Amino acid sequence: MEYYQTITLKDGATCVLRNGAAKDGPSMLEFFLLTHGQTDYLLSYPDETDKTAEEEAQFLQDKTESADEIELLAEMDGKIVGSAGIGRVGTTEKVKRRAEFGISVDKNYWGLGIGRALTQACIACAKSAGYAQLELDAVADNERAIALYRSAGFVEYGRNPRGFHSRLTGWQTLALMRLELY
Numbered sequence: 001m002e003y004y005q006t007i008t009l010k011d012g013a014t015c016v017l018r019n020g021a022a023k024d025g026p027s028m029l030e031f032f033l034l035t036h037g038q039t040d041y042l043l044s045y046p047d048e049t050d051k052t053a054e055e056e057a058q059f060l061q062d063k064t065e066s067a068d069e070i071e072l073l074a075e076m077d078g079k080i081v082g083s084a085g086i087g088r089v090g091t092t093e094k095v096k097r098r099a100e101f102g103i104s105v106d107k108n109y110w111g112l113g114i115g116r117a118l119t120q121a122c123i124a125c126a127k128s129a130g131y132a133q134l135e136l137d138a139v140a141d142n143e144r145a146i147a148l149y150r151s152a153g154f155v156e157y158g159r160n161p162r163g164f165h166s167r168l169t170g171w172q173t174l175a176l177m178r179l180e181l182y
């Protein structure tokens with residue numbers, strides 16, 4: 001899917017939301033490694049990633065060409081400061097109307113409205129792709145993310161007390177959330 005939007009952030013700065021493309025492979029990989037080292041709320045640690053810039057470029061190309069998946073990035077002055085995406089849960093008839101959502105923003109840019117704008121853009125893309133439900137798992141003590149999701153309309157439908165095992169804090173409970181789109 002393709003997407004392009006220019007937004008004004010809370011501090012008045014301009015930010016572009018657009019679908020990532022093959023040319024963004026190296027900078028998206030750099031962004032991925034940065035954000036995965038900034039918080040303990042994401043799925044993996046930077047040292048667990050063995051993907052290459054070429055693989056990231058192919059991933060972004062595939063998403064651009066997809067009719068129902070997208071990887072969005074937030075860009076300021078040519079620098080990637082956020083990313084978010086939707087991916088299908090599965091292709092079989094029973095699950096094909098469900099999509100998963102994921103997001104991260106560079107910690108140096110938190111609180112400016114980038115996370116909310118990326119979330120709203122992904123919800124719009126999920127609707128236009130025809131999904132009936134958008135889903136995510138969030139570490140239950142990730143207050144900033146949970147507040148964002150709740151205000152976007154996501155509701156919690158359960159918890160997994162052993163969802164993640166953190167190197168720093170041990171077991172992390174995951175809150176399972178979903179948003180009905182139609």
Ligand SMILES: CC(C)(COP(=O)(O)OP(=O)(O)OC[C@H]1O[C@@H](n2cnc3c(N)ncnc32)[C@H](O)[C@@H]1OP(=O)(O)O)[C@@H](O)C(=O)NCCC(=O)NCCS
Binds near residue numbers: 137142147
């Ligand atoms: C969660 C995350 C994406 C939010 O991005 P952001 O750009 O800071 O978000 P925004 O500035 O748009 O703020 C969104 C909402 O977060 C909430 N929020 C902001 N600051 C907060 C704080 N200090 N405490 C609690 N909630 C807060 C508010 O509800 C805010 O909405 P509002 O400003 O309209 O009231 C970002 O913090 C992040 O990338 N965290 C690390 C990765 C992560 O946790 N990803 C999600 C995994 S499930």
